[in-house]
Amino acid sequence: MDINILKQTVQALLAPTKGILAADESSGTIKKRFEKIGLESSPDTNLAYRKMLFTTPGIEEYLSGIILFDETIRQSIDGKSVSEYLESKGIIPGIKVDKGAVDLPNFPDEKITEGLDGLKARLEEYAGMGAKFAKWRAVIKIGEGIPTDTCLYSNAEVLARYAAITQNAGLVPIIEPEVIRDGSHDLKKDAEVTAEALKAVFERIAAHKIALEGLILKTNMVTAGEDNPNQASPDEVAKATIDAFLESVPKELPGIVFLSGGQPPEMATDNLNTISKIGGPWELSFSFARALQGEAMELWAGKDENLESAQKAFLERAKKVSLARAGKL
C-alpha cells in the first residue's frame, strides 16, 4: 500500500467546488428507477443513460469522481473504456464493490451488507480497469427497538474489513454507513442513531488500523424521517448533522461526502449549503445519486431527442450543488 497515492486520490476527490456522482445503481435499482420513466433496463439502455450523464459538456467542472457499477466499468464510450473516457475528462473512476444488503439473521428488519469474499481479487481486476476508489454501503434503519447494537457493530466490522482490503489493494475506500430516511422518527432520534452508527464505524476502523488520511466517509445528513410531518429546517439539519459528526468522526479524517438519501434535489441542495456554511475540521462535499440525476432522468426518459434538455438540467443541478458545497448558494 502506497499511502501517498491514496492521499493524492483523496485530495483530488475532495477538490474544492467539485464532488462525486454516484452512478452505481445496481441492476435491481436502475430497473426500478427506469420503471418510473417507462423504460426497460438492459445493458444497452443503462449505458445510454449513463452516457447521457457522463458526456454532458462541462460536467467535469463540478465532478471530481464518478462511482460506477460492475456492468458500467466493463462498457465503452466513444471507443474508450468508460474509465478511460472519464479520465480523459479529468474525472476519477470509482467502483461499487459491495454485493448489496441482505436480512441480518435473527434481527427482523435489519440488514447486513455482503461482498467480502473474493473482494481482493475483484479489486485487483477493477484497479486494472482503471478504478482508483471504491464504495461500500451499509444500511441502518430506525424503528421500534432498532437499530440494535448487533446491527451497528456487524456493519461497522464489515465496513472496516472492506476498508482494510481496499487500501491494501491501492484504492481509496469510501465507507458508507447510511441511516435511511424511512420512518416517522424525529430529528433528535436521527441525530442519536447517526452518531451511534458512526462511533461504531470509527471504533472498528481504528481496530483494523485503517489509515484515516486514505479514507473518505460517505453518510447521511441528519434529517427527520420522511414520514414525519415536522421536517426540520436547513438550519436545524445543519446543526444536528455537524454536532453528530463532532461527537463521532475523528477530526483527522480528510473528508465527509453526503448521500442525498431520497431528499428532493432542492432540499438536499439547500441542506448541503447550510451544512457547508457551518463546516467542521473535515472537507465537506457531496456524493449524490438521486439529487443530482433525478431531474435529468425524468427529462431524458430514454429518448434521444431529450438528450440536450436532460444534460442541461444535469449541468444546472451539478452547478447548484457545487455552489452549495462551498456554502455559496
Ligand code: 13P
Ligand atoms: P442517493 O444520493 O440517491 O441517496 O444515493 C447515494 C448512494 O450512493 C447510495 O449508495
